[in-house]
Amino acid sequence: MRTISVTMFVTLDGVVQGLGRPDEDTRGGFEHGGWGAKYNDEIMGAEMAAGMGEPGDMLFGRRTWADFHRAWGTATDGNPFSTHMNAATKYVASTTLPDVDAWQNSILLPGDAAESVAELKATPGNNLAIIGSAALVRSLHAAALIDRYTLLIHPLTLGTGTRLFDGAAPLTEFELTRSVTTATGVIIAHYSRR
Template identity: 35%
Template sequence: MRKVIMWDMVSVDGLFEAPGHDIGWFVFEDELADYIRETQLGADTLLFGRVTYEMMATYWPSAEGEIATFMNSVEKFVFSRTLQNADWNNTTLVSGDAAAEVEKLKRREGGTIFVYGSADFAGTLTAKGLVDEYRLGINPVLLGKGTPLFQNIPDHTKLSLTQVRPLKSGVVILHYQPVRN
């Protein structure tokens, strides 16, 4: 079965965006780009909620470089009940049961599936036990206000730390796997 990995950049206080969907505080530098190349460019499917999809679809089609080539060519699914179309290359719009669709994708042949951003959607997947690994880039900043990454999740989800990777920028990347009972 394919693995679903949730990747997000967050502040020390657990926020993944500042008010107004501001992500300009992310520390993105060469060492982080290397980590992304090493760990994510082998994925063959990306999953997004509507808000993250719209931000990504605005940025990546005109971007250049290895990561842009990956983002524009990989298979993508956007989960939304309000979006009318999804025009970004290789994107399928899903308006039905998100958990059921992700379960189907996990059973389908293929490689790793990544979820980027998409706090509400990721919360749904977490609540249904569909996330196999959480990878968090903890940024050296306190935002105070914004959108928490983990919302609408079960009361208690125990995680096991599997990897820690500090970067010179102060970002610390943590990998966790849910402890299944």
């Protein structure tokens, strides 16, 4: 059985929307896009590179897959993250995409996300990693399918924006297995399901 690990960049008030750039995700009139850029440093880079060093496949929701495809899918810059993203098998949970042929090594998981991901998780193969895809993470968390979280907790509040858990999340206990603090004050906390 595969495991599912989630990496989420989150503010102190739980916002996960629009980390990378101003135009990344403006749904709901969100005006704080790009809030995470000034917190990047060598420690964070090393932590993210360590995660990329582990063999595994990627799991995406529709919006994040499309955004990552635009950012990384055509990159030929030699960036190790670009190379990793393009080489990885990318499973895309979506009820609206007709296909995912636009980005190499992408496989569509149609229908109910929790059901299709549960079926995938039960098959032999590489472990699955999710970066972003908050709606997908919420549905998989509710179905008890998430095994590990890596939360990059940024030292700011935004007051508005999509949160990791909007509304109630089911009672689930996790154990802190490791943590690192960056020079910019980001706490990188690694949790495993108890």
